[in-house]
Amino acid sequence: MTVPAAPDAPLLRIDALTKSFGGFVALNDVSVQVRKGERFGLIGPNGSGKTTLVHCISGALRPNKGAVIFGGEDVTPLPPNQRSRRGIARSFQIPRPFRSMTVLENLMVALDFAAGRETLESTAHRREAAMSILARIGLAAKAESPTATLTQVELRKMELARAMATGPKLLISDEAMAGLSTSEVDEVLDLLMSLGGDDIAIIMIEHIMQAVMRFSQRVMCLDAGRIIAIGPPAEVMANARVQEAYLGT
């Protein structure tokens, strides 16, 4: 189904994306590319369009103009579940677990409908796969706990685990560190660093600058729906407009 991408082709290409709500333009002509396995930081003040961009990539929102090309395929008209099957996974700014289920069941949902399900035919296999992801994330002990009993950091981890269970090529982490303590931030950051690699590109949206600096190979800064800077972390941080956007208001 997917057209095999040329080796040097970007994993994700965002093409002149515009999204407006009524008169309010949340994204204005945004174009950017993310490479395979890249660790990509996305920053910007509140209301700058970060989450809108994530919604457009994951399919929760349809852009007014522009296209989202993933793995060489135009996924703009596809619903989120189709994009998930093609390898786009995400976490949410405010965690959205399946509340009536345990941690393990949350992951089972992902595995039940994941693209690679055929290799995990039996429930036992899938459960095994889920457990190994949980072990990797450090939630194995909580597998049978209802999500309602989880702490904030555990919920964040569970969301990442669930996203991983879909077998993604691109993982979008939407402020997974908001509201966590310093030690917890490091914990999640280490986790994200370890998840990324040759196969999985990660877009990390974050307010905590140290974390972004440490994590990202490239950083993009949005303000009022436009890209105001993109490049290596240090360069972007030094950018006057970025400084203004962050400190000026």
Place this chain on the structure above:
Amino acid sequence: MNRRLLLGWAAAITLLGLMPAARAEEPPIRIGMSMPQTGGLAGGGKASLLGIEIWRDDINARGGLLGRKVELVVYDDKSSASETPAIYAKLLDIDKVDLLFAPYATVPTAPIMPLVKQRGLLLMGNFSFQVNSKVHHDMWFNNAPWGPADSWATGFLTLGQKAGGKTMALLSADQEFAQNLATTARDVAKKLDLNVVFDQAYPPSLAEFSSIVRAMNATKPDIVFVASYPPDSAAILRAVNEIGVGDNVRIFGGAMVGLQFAAVMENLGSLMNGVVNFNTWLPEPSMYFDGTKEFFETYSKRAVEAKVDPLGYYLAPYGYAMGQMVEAAANATKSLDQKGLAKYLHENTMQTIVGPITFAENGEWKESSTLEAQFRGVKDKNVDQFRSPGKQVILFPDRLKTGDLITPFEKARE
């Protein structure tokens, strides 16, 4: 003490003790029925039931039926057809009742017709309409003065034609009873050579009739036949009062269910003046038979306690009459054998508080006694005015007539 005497006393006491016991051994006669006590038909159902209960108390006070006490077994069918099959199965198979009465109205009755036919049981109908026309059960007796199916419309339309009407408008609720009536009205109109210029069935939940009355007026009918249900009847009269129907209308009404119920009559008051509508009993001189007056004396008292219709003209006396007919048949045949009772009911004329009743082959009254009466001189907010004669003058049938039609409608409203 003398031993013999002692024994004698003992025997006497034992006998005395046994005597009431022996009488109690004769089990009561149980009459089973469902009756709408909630839902749309509840108002009528409760009044009907009270009429039957008064008969039960009267006959028990007279020593019972065939010397046995009469007991009623009554369940609520919620005005719905889907409840009655289970209820009647319970009445027959668990409660083992001796006789069956049908619930008030056609819809709850329809599903039990096949059941009673299959089991060969006598069923006393209660104001249903043409429910036996397909089933053809020969032990069915509809306790309602409708008579032949078309008599209802015939009465009203003949009055209209006599008053010079040539065209007719037909406004009917889109529900079973009203639609059955509308069908006969169309047939009768054809027979009488009336031109049907307006024929609309309105939906049951309609809130506002202004536009439909306006549309009807545009066709300028001479006769307006309305077959409606309680909430709509009131709304229609209101709209008519406000919008008017024009001077051409000779006669208005016919089959508006609701104008027989005290609460509605009280609410509408003078709005009803001039309307010619059907009824089954009215406090007119021609309507009193043996026991009628006493019945209504009792009814008025008990209705207040039971919070049911304080007038109870429409259904209650017929409930009583239903009991009277069974009483007459049982007394004559000296048994509760249902075939025997049915035979008696087919062959004889029963005297009741609503007059003599004779049944036709199909279980309907041989002759229609459906009254068409005109409201006159009604004032607002007064229930008791309806207890005196002259407020609803009977125009039809001729043998019960107590006055003549005032026409046109607009004049009669003054």
Place this chain on the structure above:
Amino acid sequence: MFSIDLLRDAVVLGVLLGCFYAAVSIGLSISFGLLDVPQVAHPAFLVLASYGVYLLNDRYDIDPLLAGLMLAPLFFALGIITYRIYYETFERRGSDAAVRGIAFFFGVAFIIEVLIIVQFGVDQRSVTAPYIGKAWRFGDLRIPIRQLVAFAVAMGLTVLLAAYLSKTFMGRAIRAVAQDEEGLRLMGADPIRVKQVAFGIATAVVAVAGALLIVVAPVEPTLDRVYIGRTFCVVVMAGLGSISGTLIAAIILGVAESIVLTLFGASWAPAISFALLLGVLAVRPQGLLGR
């Protein structure tokens, strides 16, 4: 059977009927449209208010509309209590609040129905007022005055509520709570308290609408069942939470119903209004004036 006169009359009467529908739906437009509370008992509250008005009118000869206004504070309190219970038992516990909330309000509606039956019996009731049973003449067009009253009340309610929601602090807070509870919290307003007041207002409006209900036509205890479909239809068609949309949707419905009644088969009237709703949902899911 068609003429321009008839069509004109049908439209005029339809607009008036629509205004009546708007008046009985506007409370729901707040409670369900803005606050997302599945208030299935809204029509039951409406009928309850009608019976309250009936009582005041029958016993003390109070004008029905005035009686409705007198009941409004009582209903305001009733609304606050109802929302409190709903919040404590469903909203706060999250998850399937909607499903169980619907069931809860259905239960409440049934209980109200039975209480009315026990108190007033199953017969229909109506009120008397100088404007009931009379009509105004405009040439050969005659308009029932009670319909004009409904028109005036609906207009008044719409204007007042729209002004309240856009001009006052509380009103703006209510609109904000519908969109962004978090943001409201940041503004320093307690969203639960705001919602509680909003629900109270919605229920107080129901008291006035209940007066209108019994002015326009007699009521009976189970009348609420008819209005479940009708009021939700108006609110959804309007676009959730839009007060002016409610008026427009209700008028469209009233006119459509009136035209069908007058010019086509009357028996199709209920289907036409709901087909209209399905049509709107299919073409414009957010409703006519939806956000």
Place this chain on the structure above:
Amino acid sequence: MQRRSIAFWLGAVVFLAAMLAMTQLVRNEYPFFAGYVILQFVVLAVAWTILGGYAGYVNFGTNAFFGVGVYTAVLLVKAFGAPLPVQIATAAVVGSLLGLGVGLLTLRMRGIFFSIATIALAIIIETSITNFRFVGGAAGIQLQRPPVTAPFDSYVKMLFFVQALLVVIAVAITRGIQNSRIGRGLHALRDDELAAECTGVPTLRLKLLACVISGALMAAAGAPAAMYLQYANPDSAFNLNYSVSVLAMALIGGTAHWIGPVLGAILLGATQQLLAVTISSEVNVLVLGVMLVLFVVAAPKGVIGLVQRQPKRRGGSK
């Protein structure tokens, strides 16, 4: 899990055998009249739960699907004298098409729109039937039963057994859904539709599937009602009570497991039958209202929540 399946099917066979034995041994007909109604509600409540419980989409239009079942049967009997199995099968097909139609129209939107649309649907269909003279229109229609098929000695007993068969089919299908990934997907989308989509769950397809199956079962449950009553009128067939009772039954029983609606339907259905022949008054309606309010407030997980205090959930299924 395999053992559980064997136990389930064994239970189903025992249940059907018991029902069949009952029709052969019990002479008294009342249990079958009342039992039929309860079984019919079991099918409806179980079918409702597929969409309303698992997916959290409240169908107010149970009466629409039920009524469509009734009138499909009426039409087939009137036009072709079709036998009972044909009536039921056709009703199921029509019900599923109806489910597909409403689903396509409204399942893209939030749950409450679907609920409102089902109310609208019920009214539109009822109005259409009311205007459809061939099946009796507003006046209703009386129907003749064909002779009863052996081994049954009365038609009601046969209908009772047929309805029991439908119960087994409905429960088996619902159980199958619950234990499959479809069930897990429905649960996920009930908890959080966007999260489910982003986790790869094709929510629209699952909802449509649930709506189609649920609609088919509801219509199938309605089809034999035509022959049970030997009468049909729009008022009774499309009665709002079906919608409310079924909703109440599912919620009172609990919607997390198929046994919930079964228990709820038996409990509430039996109570209603009992009340109908005992108290017989407004109290009847009051009981429904009070039970609804009590259960949703005090026992949010229904009877099954009360029974299994500590809901030990597992990754697998049961």
